[in-house]
Amino acid sequence: MMHFTPIRTLAAAAGLLALTLPASAGPKRDAGYFTNLPLVTQDGQTVALYDDLIAGKIVVFNFIYTDCNDLCSFTTARMVQIADWLGDRVGRDIFIYSISLDPVNDTPEKLRAFAAGFGIEPGLGWTFLTGDPADIDVIRRKLGERGDNLYDHRSDMLIGNADRDFWRRTSVMGSLKLATQTILEMDPDWRAPAVSPALIETGDRPATDFIISDRRGEAMFIKICSACHTIGAGVKFGPDLAGVTLRRDHDWLTRYLQAPDILLRDGDPTAVALNARFPNVKMPFMGLTQTDAKDLIFYLGKQLDGLDSTLTSAEADQPAASHDHASHEHTAHDH
Ligand code: HEC
Structure with missing residues (x-):
């Protein structure tokens, strides 16, 4: 659990x-x-x-x-x-x-x-x-x-x-x-x-709520993170997390997952830059333990299979508008 x-x-x-x-x-x-x-x-x-x-x-x-x-x-x-x-x-x-x-x-x-x-x-x-x-x-x-x-x-x-x-x-x-x-x-x-x-199922968004997984990091990701993030399917309400374990230091990720609000408050440059890209939605404080964070990072790291290993942090930091899926996700209510 x-x-x-x-x-x-x-x-x-x-x-x-x-x-x-x-x-x-x-x-x-x-x-x-x-x-x-x-x-x-x-x-x-x-x-x-x-x-x-x-x-x-x-x-x-x-x-x-x-x-x-x-x-x-x-x-x-x-x-x-x-x-x-x-x-x-x-x-x-x-x-x-x-x-x-x-x-x-x-x-x-x-x-x-x-x-x-x-x-x-x-x-x-x-x-x-x-x-x-x-x-x-x-x-x-x-x-x-x-x-x-x-x-x-x-x-x-x-x-x-x-x-x-x-x-x-x-x-x-x-x-x-x-x-x-x-x-x-x-x-x-x-x-x-x-x-x-x-x-x-709605459109091409998978009904992640129904997927059952015995892997802890994956289960947590589906339950908590997938409301705002995809891994490789584009920007949703927060950044696409594909390759995040390559572009970010693991110690930083561990600290960020546990207390994004504190890093932001303390002016951590990466947290500040991320927040500037997503000014209206905040990466929430979720009460994750260090073990939770490590399981999540492990899971995120395992999703790299098939990713272009040349993915650079510059590419990953493209503004949201450059992702095809961003406009799709953000117009879900435009009917
Ligand atoms: C309510 C939406 C929301 C939820 C839920 C959420 N996040 Fe985020 N996340 C964001 C936003 C927005 C950002 C960008 C920073 C900001 O604006 O605060 C972000 C940033 C991140 C980053 C930094 C990405 C990068 O490019 O460095 C990571 C890693 C991350 N989130 C992981 C997670 C994980 C893992 C979970 C689940 C445990 C999660 N997030 C849950 C909205 C969310």
Whole structure:
């Protein structure tokens, strides 16, 4: 099994808590329960919580903040995979909302940049929201997000069907297929197909969630890293890691994998240069142990077979735009 303390702890917490809004015995929860407190979208538009965001829709809420060094970018990357599987239902009957837990700092501009880092275009059914801190405090409690500090519950999603007043909470740390299915099940007309090609594969992106591997580094890579990185298939939300064990010193890699945020803060030139190339997505702190890091480096090193051994660090540092796959990955929501 894997050993990343923060993620494991949060995933376990999410599973155990399985928080759900109280069953709707009484009258339907509508604006009277949720309120119509205002929120501001990444485009600066003011919207009313119930009437504009929830009423008549299947909704997915999560909480993020842009200065977050660990789970927020990780969960967002995983939710991109879910959104891909949901396809064009996102923006039609299913709407995703990421609300800032740090509204003072998270201006619409910052949210726009954060979303853009994951190729999430405004107006396509996934909206990032900020607002007045006092309002957001009320809203997150209404949505069952009761964490008293920024580190709580950020791996959870609240999923609901407003018309049916049916609400569930799920984690994006577990099976993404299951999370996707939980969202689809909010639609009473949706029936799980015997074999759902959409759930198994989307376009040419392999459904890495379903691959089982007994090799530790590979299993970790698939579970945690593949949300943002490919090995040889181009830039996703972070650099293509093909050849990374050639272009980077192994001690540096070990330190970077364990504490990318600290290297960046301390002005490590490589960390700073990488961050400048990917300004909107941060390589997250994942609580990896040294053993985790070594297993990952071993796995990454083994993927070199078939790679052009002349790959130089200059080539590897080409800007993202020069990779064919970058534009494909980043326009996943442009339909
Ligand atoms: C949320 C997205 C995300 C996740 C998850 C993630 N990374 Fe990253 N990673 C990045 C970004 C973005 C960068 C570029 C630096 C930056 O902007 O902070 C990066 C940089 C790197 C680098 C440096 C690459 C180079 O060219 O030197 C390595 C190595 C790396 N990541 C490995 C991993 C591994 C291994 C995992 C899984 C344990 C992982 N990353 C998980 C986004 C992510």
